[in-house]
Amino acid sequence: MSILINIPGRPLDKLITRLKQDIPENEIEVWPNVKHPDKVEFALVWKHQHGSLTAYKNLKAISSFGAGVDSIISDPDLPNVPIVRIVDPDLAINMAQYVLTMIQHHKLRLHQFNQQQQEQIWKPKSARKGNKVGILGLGQLGSKTAQVLLDFGFEVSGWSRSLKELDKVNCYAGDDGFNTVITEADYLVCLLPLTDKTENILNAAVFSKMKSTAVLINVARGEHVVDEDLIEALDNEQISFAYLDVFRQEPLPEQHLFWLSDKIQITPHISAVTNVETAVSQIVENYFLQKKGQELNNLIDRRSAY
Numbered sequence: 001m002s003i004l005i006n007i008p009g010r011p012l013d014k015l016i017t018r019l020k021q022d023i024p025e026n027e028i029e030v031w032p033n034v035k036h037p038d039k040v041e042f043a044l045v046w047k048h049q050h051g052s053l054t055a056y057k058n059l060k061a062i063s064s065f066g067a068g069v070d071s072i073i074s075d076p077d078l079p080n081v082p083i084v085r086i087v088d089p090d091l092a093i094n095m096a097q098y099v100l101t102m103i104q105h106h107k108l109r110l111h112q113f114n115q116q117q118q119e120q121i122w123k124p125k126s127a128r129k130g131n132k133v134g135i136l137g138l139g140q141l142g143s144k145t146a147q148v149l150l151d152f153g154f155e156v157s158g159w160s161r162s163l164k165e166l167d168k169v170n171c172y173a174g175d176d177g178f179n180t181v182i183t184e185a186d187y188l189v190c191l192l193p194l195t196d197k198t199e200n201i202l203n204a205a206v207f208s209k210m211k212s213t214a215v216l217i218n219v220a221r222g223e224h225v226v227d228e229d230l231i232e233a234l235d236n237e238q239i240s241f242a243y244l245d246v247f248r249q250e251p252l253p254e255q256h257l258f259w260l261s262d263k264i265q266i267t268p269h270i271s272a273v274t275n276v277e278t279a280v281s282q283i284v285e286n287y288f289l290q291k292k293g294q295e296l297n298n299l300i301d302r303r304s305a306y
Contacts, residue, residue, distance in 0.1 A: 003287050004043040006031040006052060007065060018276065022284040042290050044283055050075040061290050063283055066274045067091055067141070069300050070194035070221060084286055084298045088278045092144035095191070095219060095272035099145050100152060102217050102243040102265070103133065103187050111241075111265065130186025130213060131155055136178075136201075137191035137220065138164045138171065141272070145191065157181050161197075161304070182206055187215045194221040195304070202226065207233035215241045219271040222247035227258070234263040245271040 003023060005012060012030065019028055029040055031052060040056040046065035053059060054077050064072055064085045072083060105111065107128045116123055133149050135142045138160040146156045146169045157170040159181045164171045172180055182188060188210065192198045202216065203226040210216075216239060218225055227248065233239050244258065245267045258264050286296045 001041045001291055002027040002029050002036065002039040003283075004029045004031060004034065004040045004056065004059075006043055006045045006048040008047065008049060010046070015276065015280070018280045019284070022280075023287060042287050045072060047071045048075070051077040053077070053079055061286070061296060063286055065279060065283075067272075068194070068221070073195075073302065082296055083300050083302060084296050085300055086274055086279045086282055087140065087298050088274055090275050090278065091272045092141050093148075095141045096145040096148035098219060098245070098271040099189055099217055100148055103149075103154070103215075105265070106187070106215050106241060106243075128213075130211075130215075132157070132185055133187045133189060134159070134181040134185030135189045135191060136181065137193065138166065138169075139191070139193070142189075142191040145189065157184065179209065183209050183211070185214055186211065187217060190216070190218045190220045190224050192220050192224060193304075194223055199223050200226050202230070204229040204233065207238045210239050212237055212240065214239045215243065217243045219245045222250070227256075231257050231261065234261060241265070243267075245269055 003019070005016065005028065008031070016028060016030070029035065034040065037055050038058055041058050041060045043053055043056065043059055043062045044065055045062060048071070053062070053075070059079050059081055061081050062072060062083045064083070067086055067088065069083055069085050072078065107130070109125050109128065112125070132155045135146055135156065135158040138146065138158040142158060143166055146158055146166055149156050150168050157172065157180070158164065158166065159172045159178050161173065163173040172178070190202060192201065200223070202218065202224050207229060216230070230242060234242065241263050243265045246269055250269055252258060252266065258266060282297065289296050
């Protein structure tokens with residue numbers, strides 16, 4: 001049995017060195033230069049080339065290198081084997097801190113004061129009043145973010161595919177619940193998994209229902225937002241501002257309109273980065289569980305894609 005590393009476009013030396021501490025070197029294969037494809041039973045992937053796993057006839061399990069699995073599930077030629085993901089408690093804390101920081105950045109008008117500094121303008125303004133945060137997606141990341149925001153005195157509502165129960169959070173599900181969250185939020189945070197049902201969910205219809213003073217924060221996937229609709233909504237003052245950490249194409253192309261908007265704050269997908277040591281320990285544990293024929297940790301439901 002061997003583990004396949006299929007993570008194109010990224011330096012892998014440190015990852016391979018760390019894996020070698022627990023997995024024999026002769027059991028580690030790196031795509032596309034695989035010496036013994038018939039021995040591959042476990043694949044570690046991240047944004048792999050679709051169709052590139054079909055060559056491994058004895059593949060028995062796939063592990064994502066991160067918390068997300070959308071790039072795996074979207075492969076039309078994906079082998080029918082169990083899929084696991086990384087669950088990193090630090091990831092949720094980092095995400096919550098990022099969202100809190102962006103909200104405070106807007107509430108305290110720091111973007112505005114930065115512009116005033118460049119123009120040497122002294123013009124005090126009090127903090128913005130909006131205090132209602134709507135979170136789309138109440139999984140591990142969304143639930144932790146809700147908890148942190150509650151601790152800082154925000155009123156938090158959340159929407160998810162199935163109704164959740166979180167202490168002090170107004171939880172909703174269904175179409176009516178979705179409309180309630182998006183219309184009442186001063187800050188709308190997207191933490192949804194990317195599925196067929198959530199792709200393009202943040203579109204012109206949604207922006208038209210939001211408060212004109214509302215702020216969008218997208219830290220999930222770029223495919224959740226219809227880019228052209230967001231630009232139009234900002235230009236037409238249907239919403240006030242957007243903080244974007246994820247994009248349909250990364251790095252964001254030089255000619256993209258997001259770069260030019262003074263109503264968008266861009267960060268380069270840094271809201272929550274998986275801890276390599278945490279990821280490797282979970283990957284190694286699942287590899288040896290697979291070797292023993294035992295049930296893997298952090299299995300995802302392929303039907304719901306998370």
